[in-house]
Amino acid sequence: MAKIPYRLYLPEDKIPTQWYNLRADMKDLPDPMLNPQTFKPATEEDLYPVFCKALAHQEMDDTTRYIDIPEGIREMYKLFRPSPLVRAYNLEKELGTPAKIYYKFEGNNTSGSHKLNSAIAQAYYAKEQGLTNLTTETGAGQWGTALAEACSYFHIPLTVYMVKASYLQKPFRQAIIRTFGGKVIASPSDTTEAGRKILAADPENSGSLGTAISEAVETAVTTEGCRYVLGSVLNQVLLHQSVIGLESKAAMEMLDEYPDVVVGCAGGGSNLGGLIAPFMQDKLLGKANPRFVAVEPASCPSLTRGKYAYDFCDTGKITPLAKMYTLGCSFKPSPNHAGGLRYHGMSPILSKLYHDGYMEAMSVEQTKVFEAATMFARVETILPAPESAHAIYGAIEEAKKCKETGEAKTILFGLTGTGYFDMTAYTSFMDGTMSDYIPTDEDLQVGFDKLPKIPGIQE
């Protein structure tokens, strides 16, 4: 009999009641967002047309270390949280590794991923402010589903701009969003200036996250009582997602464990930033020295091959500029890229930490990702989302190193969600029709050449 349980759910008195704001402990803060008109540092007020006030405040707050999670948010968290910390006994056995592998499983909710943690917060604050509409974009559909659930719970109408390629390939994702009362529009669409412009130039345009963001933001700023919400990249999102790391750390403390290495998949950084937050605090404060590994797709390698530069968060160039690792806001991953993690940039917080040497990054081809996913599913019985499987791959690599060295390291990784809506990709992997794509340096240079020129800051 195993002494440590497979799954640990925190008891009620250990469930976090505050989020942790990593920036409060960063001696060197990320460079400020810039107003896209003036190129001056954006103020909280600059953000009011786009975000509701409480969220604009959280976006700019780099001093408050702990922020109370409002009662209304904690009530909805209780519908699916705490999420379990799982000891991957079967995976350890399969690998024959002396390492102890833990994962924080965020997939046990209908949205199927960790995205719900921030969706609830953003819908709640919008409702508090008396807003009557929200807009957002979604790519693979996890974020759109999560936000539709949250908006349905708080009774706020939601419009989701869904990347057209996904809209067509994933009709079931649309259907779930609609079941929760959300309105879904394929992007690019004729409902916005940004969309019409793109369609005029290319009527067959299949969309991108950057374009969908442009459309959602435009609709938000031109509609009375409406704001925009985003599921990743932003400081506020990492703040909300810190609940993942806080719960993980509390659970590991109950087991008398502490990770030697924390592994997460990296797209815009929402899960990774949330998972590592309290452990990174220990590192920043010199209390512990864990390693952090970001795992990203080889076909969308913002950390490992991007530039650390100011860039727009959207393709239409209407959002503020952020200093981040980016492939250029016009970058689109190859159509053969199956999973999520397809955003051109990376959370400014994570970009800064990576730039300053607090975090490592690696990239992996998708066939290797699905190999890890399938192996994991068979031994741990959870069908992972392709996104999450990047972290599985990274954790397996760490566990294999332990096998070589004989070290019994403690590995923690984030299992962000489930793959029920990704069976087309699983099928192409099983049928041997999945291929890998790694952009050439020349491919990437196209995006870098279009990075914005900012007088005195970025020439």
Next chain:
Amino acid sequence: MAKIPYRLYLPEDKIPTQWYNLRADMKDLPDPMLNPQTFKPATEEDLYPVFCKALAHQEMDDTTRYIDIPEGIREMYKLFRPSPLVRAYNLEKELGTPAKIYYKFEGNNTSGSHKLNSAIAQAYYAKEQGLTNLTTETGAGQWGTALAEACSYFHIPLTVYMVKASYLQKPFRQAIIRTFGGKVIASPSDTTEAGRKILAADPENSGSLGTAISEAVETAVTTEGCRYVLGSVLNQVLLHQSVIGLESKAAMEMLDEYPDVVVGCAGGGSNLGGLIAPFMQDKLLGKANPRFVAVEPASCPSLTRGKYAYDFCDTGKITPLAKMYTLGCSFKPSPNHAGGLRYHGMSPILSKLYHDGYMEAMSVEQTKVFEAATMFARVETILPAPESAHAIYGAIEEAKKCKETGEAKTILFGLTGTGYFDMTAYTSFMDGTMSDYIPTDEDLQVGFDKLPKIPGIQE
């Protein structure tokens, strides 16, 4: 703040280590299964060609009240059990009912349903006996997925005969089964006598559960080291599924609660029989007097409109005969029936209890089921399987009665699984293209006329 938590996970020391065998407490037992050749009561040995020995024994055992759950099974249960008992605060609020509504949520595993509870047991015993192959059938795909997970865990090759209509409509279900290493064959197929016979008469035959069972059983009895496993109806399945009711009862005891009424969806009876088992024990022993309500589809109304008679468990008439409520083994629900719960018969245990007045039953049209499902999803944030939504409908009806009478009854229902693979049906509901079908008495008479004639027993 709510005093009772939304979700209660049993602590480790309260997790059941034994299954409960309801038949040990039934004064009037179900009539015995009959050997299909001799029409004599089937013996344990008669079942050996079809089921592995331990399961054949469980099938016939009507005296052992509690049966130890082997360590190997409990180890795999730990990967997803205990499942939570949830207080449906939001549903109560939405309905404005004084009733307290609880549900046992069995969907938090990759198979997406309670089916995994019995799949693990059946794969385990097959492995113990040294079997080298298993066969089964699947309709909607929940059972096939569950068994593929279990077989992958215990390293036993699996062949799944999947009803052809589902095979074509649900390619993602196939893909999951394949991801877990299962082989999927569309039924009727040319791999069996039974399949070839049906295809010769009707090459376009889209299959039925009964036909898929015939094919799976035939393959099992004609292949060395191979046995057949079934996900519902059988006594052994209800035994394994008693873990649902045992956990529910233990959790309710922790909350100082006891259900006035227990509601479950009813197809073959696997969930309903497991959920009610320990509460039915109390009723049989005179310790308590809860009501039990089975909710079945109006398009496949075995309990509410079927005959209590001996019938074959499969369309090909090669299985033993069981005394049960049945629509006739040739019955196929209308093609417009979207969800599962499409088996022609009902668990002999539940049939007997219903016949003897220990249980009630109701039927419901599918548009009403999806209405309840959508409402539930929006307030409780879980997207239910259409099967499970029958129980939701039944629970809501009970809660509405409480609203009328002002009684604060305690309602427990089984939320058996999630609907991620049923989005086609949800979409047709939202688009208004879903219709209801209630068979006429004449429709049903066709099946009744074909019930087997058994000299001296059923003329």
